[in-house]
Amino acid sequence: MAEKDICEIVYVHEDEVNKIKSKMLEDEFLFEVSDNFKVFGDSTRLKILYALSQKDLCVCDLAAVLDMSQSAISHQLRVLRSKNLVKFRKEGKMACYFLADEHVVAMIELGVEHTKEKL
Amino acid sequence: MAEKDICEIVYVHEDEVNKIKSKMLEDEFLFEVSDNFKVFGDSTRLKILYALSQKDLCVCDLAAVLDMSQSAISHQLRVLRSKNLVKFRKEGKMACYFLADEHVVAMIELGVEHTKEKL
DNA sequence: AAATCAATTGAACATGTATTCATATGATAA
DNA sequence: TTATCATATGAATACATGTTCAATTGATTT
Numbered sequence: 285m286a287e288k289d290i291c292e293i294v295y296v297h298e299d300e301v302n303k304i305k306s307k308m309l310e311d312e313f314l315f316e317v318s319d320n321f322k323v324f325g326d327s328t329r330l331k332i333l334y335a336l337s338q339k340d341l342c343v344c345d346l347a348a349v350l351d352m353s354q355s356a357i358s359h360q361l362r363v364l365r366s367k368n369l370v371k372f373r374k375e376g377k378m379a380c381y382f383l384a385d386e387h388v389v390a391m392i393e394l395g396v397e398h399t400k401e402k403l
Numbered sequence: 404m405a406e407k408d409i410c411e412i413v414y415v416h417e418d419e420v421n422k423i424k425s426k427m428l429e430d431e432f433l434f435e436v437s438d439n440f441k442v443f444g445d446s447t448r449l450k451i452l453y454a455l456s457q458k459d460l461c462v463c464d465l466a467a468v469l470d471m472s473q474s475a476i477s478h479q480l481r482v483l484r485s486k487n488l489v490k491f492r493k494e495g496k497m498a499c500y501f502l503a504d505e506h507v508v509a510m511i512e513l514g515v516e517h518t519k520e521k522l
Numbered sequence: 523a524a525a526t527c528a529a530t531t532g533a534a535c536a537t538g539t540a541t542t543c544a545t546a547t548g549a550t551a552a
Numbered sequence: 553t554t555a556t557c558a559t560a561t562g563a564a565t566a567c568a569t570g571t572t573c574a575a576t577t578g579a580t581t582t
Contacts, residue, residue: 303458305468341419344557352541353542394513473530474529
């Protein structure tokens with residue numbers, strides 16, 4: 285909640301505020317955007333995505349590459365699937381995961397580039 | 404920790420795993436990348452950044468635009484400052500915030516585009 | 523100087539979320 | 553069928569994080 289009672293009405297630059305408010309995107313939409321960013325905001329998921337950008341991999345290989353438990357990887361793959369960032373095909377008893385599309389690669393690359401530049 | 408003791412050594416595609424491992428970026432670096440994504444992964448911060456992409460704004464105006472307490476905004480601005488995404492100049496008793504550089508805009512736009520495309 | 527105001531800060535609280543552990547599922551091999 | 557293996561899942565735990573509340577700082581105004 286806001287505390288606009290006294291504060292905002294008095295001193296706020298009302299016209300400016302309204303102008304910006306009208307330019308803002310829908311709350312719901314911006315929430316979705318941030319929610320999409322959030323998926324890349326965990327190092328385990330990012331590592332999974334980066335590894336998959338090199339080659340399609342099954343769960344156990346991903347676990348070996350990241351040196352983490354298969355359960356932890358599986359849980360994160362679930363998140364990545366739910367956000368449509370990865371897909372998988374069944375090969376016998378194994379599940380071979382791969383990136384859903386090039387947008388994912390583009391996103392990773394942008395993140396990597398920006399991080400490199402700032403150091 | 405991993406549980407490679409029995410599992411990985413036996414069945415994992417060792418050569419493939421090592422190949423990907425060698426292609427992986429430094430753990431520390433990927434952690435940093437995900438940490439950068441994380442900043443965009445909160446809707447309050449994203450809204451602040453989006454609002455600032457329209458116009459430089461003081462804290463109280465940001466609070467009015469987002470309809471949130473000035474304290475909450477201030478806390479998030481602190482995070483954004485620490486990540487060098489925003490800067491500010493003092494104007495009397497007010498603090499006028501603005502985006503640090505065009506990279507921030509580029510990032511927001513990519514997020515917005517990708518989110519739009521997926522619906 | 524005293525009062526007021528924008529902004530910051532720290533502590534408390536509530537909520538999210540990543541990992542582990544134990545177990546279940548579903549497929550292959552014996 | 554039974555045993556084994558890869559993966560998935562649910563519950564529990566531990567930790568991170570966003571917001572609020574109260575108090576403080578630093579600047580302006582009276």
